[in-house]
Amino acid sequence: MTKTVIESLQENDVKAISRLMSAVENDSQTDETLIEELYSHSLNSIRIGITGPPGAGKSTLIDKLIELFRKNEKTVGVVSVDPTSPFSGGALLGDRIRMNQHALDTGVYLRSMGSRGMTGGLARKSHLMGDILSCTGKEIIIFETIGVGQAETEIIKNADITVVVLVPEAGDEVQFMKAGPIEVGDLFVVNKSDRDGAGRAAELLSDYLKDSVESREFTPEIILTTASSGEGVADVYKKSLNLILQLQKSGTLEKRREKQYLNRVRGAVRDELVQRFWNSQPELDFDSEILLQFANGQSPYSAARYLINSLKLNHD
């Protein structure tokens, strides 16, 4: 008997995993029943967002965290949406990917998604990649993003906890802005802390967090690390897991997961509405001439209203 896609995923069949992932990335996966089944098998993993500016050392940190997860017999999947990450695809970085120490470990799966050139659906696709990894039984799913940009923020909103990674540039508050949505951070890492100013950066960050986050459920901890040598990484590991346990006990995790779900529904409503609209008028979508005629010199906003009002929408 032929195995179903879900069965192949559950057996951690690497070919099945990468085939489905490519189909998702290329938008050629349209089997709604499969997506539905996939989702129902994706509810047991813990999702950790790791975000921070390019060059903060997120990938090195993730690499060392994977080592710790594996020592503790936890399986790990990584969805990387940092176009600058060494995990990221692209021919340019092929060598680095092959060098990856986890490449032969079936308990680890790394998948990168280039945000370059993608015209839409980045968040949806990243979430589905997470679901696929979860379906293969990975206990921990890590989402790596640079944290700046709307799609990137939408991705990180699918995580149970978010770790924000910074580097010490003492007195330079600009770096906190570089980190993207610092409000989402549950745990902060000042990486490359063997450089000057790490302590000062942690201090500034601590003040910044106290001032700016009155609405938080708790005050996030700040950990100094040097991911390249492994220093402090065990602390990140321990505190992340403790935090998740703590959120679980207090009922906060459940609430967060409801929010994650609702965010995904909102994103899916947007994607579905847009797709239905253009599908109902394929000639408009493909023929700029016709669309320009319709628009007829109005502002893009009234052109959009005119299009929506005058076209018969297909709601099936």
Place this chain on the structure above:
Amino acid sequence: MTKTVIESLQENDVKAISRLMSAVENDSQTDETLIEELYSHSLNSIRIGITGPPGAGKSTLIDKLIELFRKNEKTVGVVSVDPTSPFSGGALLGDRIRMNQHALDTGVYLRSMGSRGMTGGLARKSHLMGDILSCTGKEIIIFETIGVGQAETEIIKNADITVVVLVPEAGDEVQFMKAGPIEVGDLFVVNKSDRDGAGRAAELLSDYLKDSVESREFTPEIILTTASSGEGVADVYKKSLNLILQLQKSGTLEKRREKQYLNRVRGAVRDELVQRFWNSQPELDFDSEILLQFANGQSPYSAARYLINSLKLNHD
């Protein structure tokens, strides 16, 4: 007689400009007639996108370019969507903004938009900021973005030409990926070229451009600059304007503007569809409990389809 908003903008009334910009940023500007009129007065400016990774020196380059534009009696508006830019707002960077040398020049207007914490509409809002500046008579509108992220790409698609700013890190091809959508670049700047490896970086970039961009209308030029000392900036200035002239003559500019327009229409259709959907069911949008009940444990994707299919949509 009271002046209309458009008249005040056309008189370069700084209070009127900043009031309308704040209204756009806070989504409190909903007067469709005004937006329409604004658009019709925004068609005469040249729009230049300047994109590149944080720390590449975009803001310094822009600062020097403004000097050159002003020397040549051209007025300039800047819409900055780089959360790490010194032009960017936020209390943290207040001092730097006040230090800005162009602050007292009525021929220059700088506006920054934080992408942090914004939940949607970043591209729409940036485009409208550009329209406002254009309506005030600014001949050159510069859009500054970090180039990574979907909303950022959508912003840059509203520019007539795009300048990609990189730094020399010889042999490090990762930086080309950091630059975001390199495909959109019409002109490349290797900034901080007093550092080692600038020539090598330009060479690598040149090879990269030759290999990767067969579909281009022309081969983009690469300029070495040291924006902090001003070196090479005049070249960027001259070549940008020449390029625009050239595109104008060949009819390419007109085609690009049609594409810009269509991209804005597509974005506006998306925003409008989403807004109408949730407006038609305000209780769903605000009450998570009800939405969760509707979703009823299905995947976010089928929940979205269910919602769209079962709710009566308001198309007015």
